[in-house]
Amino acid sequence: MHETIPHWLTKQADLAPDKTAIELDNGHCLTFRQLKDQSQSFAKKLAQAGITKGTHVGILAKNEIPMVAAVHALSYLGAVGVLLNIRLTDEEINYQLKDAEVSLVLTSDHLKEGTEYFQAETIQSFSEIAALEESEVSLCNELDLDDTFTIIYTSGTTGFPKGVIHTYGNHWWSAIGSALNLGIHENDKWLVPLPIFHVSGLSTMIKSLIYGMQIFLLEKFDESIVHQAILHKGVTIVSVVTVMVQRLINKLGDNHYPESLRCLLLGGGPAPRPLLEKGKARNIPVFQSYGMTETASQIVTLSPKDALEKIGSAGKPLFPAQLKIEQTSKDDLVGEIHVKGPMVTKGYFKNEAANNKALKTGWLATGDLGYLDDEGFLFVVERRNDLIISGGENIYPSEIESVISGMDQVREVGVVGKKHETWGQVPIAFIVVDSQSISPRDILVYAEKRLAKYKLPKEIYFIDQLPKNASNKLVRTMLLKSLE
Known part of the structure; x- marks a missing residue:
């Protein structure tokens, strides 16, 4: 029997209709009710364009409200969003469009001109879809946690990128695992400078609906805007990668951030220890984490009580997750990191060879090397290929x-x-x-x-x-x- 939950945006719009869902750096805000109405309207217009349950729709956009609404609109139709990286070449995009069996590409208005060489049946801008009449279509009021919601391609530093399948359940359990570790505060405002077309940005967008939490959405990272938002706009959590932490520390100088900042959630690979020590010296709450596209974002994260004490560690597995180190011999401390849990992908899209290699009895072989200390904290060392x-x-x-x-x-x-x-x-x-x-x-x-x-x-x-x-x-x- 499949597990279902109420549609998360509809539910949050009912629970807190007038609460701010999204804030932009220019001060523009959207409530949960407004986001639901905009997403449902866009869903009906997508239906007019022929999108139905199971249709694979590519989305090519920077962080913006129309992109957020488009992703939610697909969930109201039971369609699948294939999130495309705007920095890819036409050849790379076309590989993903073909591999993921995309029939329609949705794009930002200002990116439409650059799609002339895309090999897709239809390419439409957000404005072109918005101009259509709404179709008389029944929208989903429940989400089946086993259904596929999104596909995001791995970065492909070696070989061809693979399409990682994310179910609603993967995203749901990722959000629950994070909440059980970081907690949910009434005044939380999570700043998102990372692209929604990456799993970190996407997962935070979904956390917003499940937690009833406001996100502060940036088109791209700008240390001055982030710095000011922490100081003056009530931001409590920021998703970051190493270079962002470096720039924020430089911007901060000898000053300190307010106590309202409770977490810089650091992902994207092991951070240099000197940088983490600089953060600690300024009492900046940098929480190292470990995750990947295949785990729907973080799966291992430091807790608030350990963030400033376990410098260099990615933490312990989130509550619903498991972790083990596969060593080549008993004498080895370092081995390949294997993870398991309901946030882990069920596989790569139509790639049996990759599935057989990476997924065995529910465990994902990450290809990353690491070790556990005596207290069970994970230290990520390297990619095996590096x-x-x-x-x-x-x-x-x-x-x-x-x-x-x-x-x-x-x-x-x-x-x-x-x-x-x-x-x-x-x-x-x-x-x-x-x-x-x-x-x-x-x-x-x-x-x-x-x-x-x-x-x-x-x-x-x-x-x-x-x-x-x-x-x-x-x-x-x-x-x-x-x-x-």
Whole structure:
């Protein structure tokens, strides 16, 4: 028997119709009732355009209210949203459109011109759909937790990206797990600077409905706007990645944020320890977390009582989740992270090979390496594919990056393994600096006090910027190619 719940937007609009659901940085606000009305109207117009239950609809947009309404509209029709990254090339977009069997692409008005080479049956802007007549169609008043709601493609740093299926239940349990850890406060306002087309932004948008919580929605991250929102607009939680924390700490200087800020929820990979220590010194509540598209956002997170004490840890599994470390031998401390829980995807869209490789008896093999300390806290070490093996020793690029990033002159670091006749591989570093008054020798002098000799970069290159993919993740293979 499938579990169903009332439609979460309809329910929240009934419980708190006049409460603000979304606030923009220009001061414009939308209540839950207004968001429901706008989403239901858009759903009826999508029905007029031929969208029915099970239709796969691509959405290409920045963070904006029409995008939020479009995602909710699909849920009222039982259609599936395929969220597209606006930074992708036409070729990458077309791969996803074909793979996900998308029949209609919805896009922001200002992005419509750039879709001429998209290979989709129909491409419509939000305004073009909004101009249609409403269809006389029955909208869903319940959500089946087993039904597919969204598909988001992995970033594809290696191989082709895979379409991660998210059910309503995945999103529901992700929200419940987070609430049981962070709590829900009456005055909460969650700032969303991360794209809704990524799982972090999407999951916060859904949490808003389940918690009855206001979100402060930004089109993109701007440290000045975020800084001012924390100081003057009552923001209590902010979703961030490492570079955002760096910029906010720099912006804050020697000052302090108000006690009303209770969480900077940090995702997107292990953060450099020096950065976390800077945050702690300023009493900034940085909560490291661990999650991925496949887990519908965070699945491991530090708790409020541990955030400033367990520096470097991602925390413990959220209440509905389980975690284990699959070690290659009993003597190994580090192993592959496996996770299980109702927020974990049921699989990749029409990709049996990937499903068989990653999902076994309910456990997801993440491809990430980590270990548990004596108290059961997770420390994420590296992507398995990024591991450097030099003379039989395992070297984790993130460890070297964390150390070097502790230098004030260094903005970003990328470390990769380079083939070596004697050692198999050796680490080399690519560094983006804020000041030119630093030499490779300065970096090695600093690093050799903090790293074993075999971990020291054997070559150091200064570059203007690190190569990153559309999800803003470092593409290490491109660093190696730059040497060819």
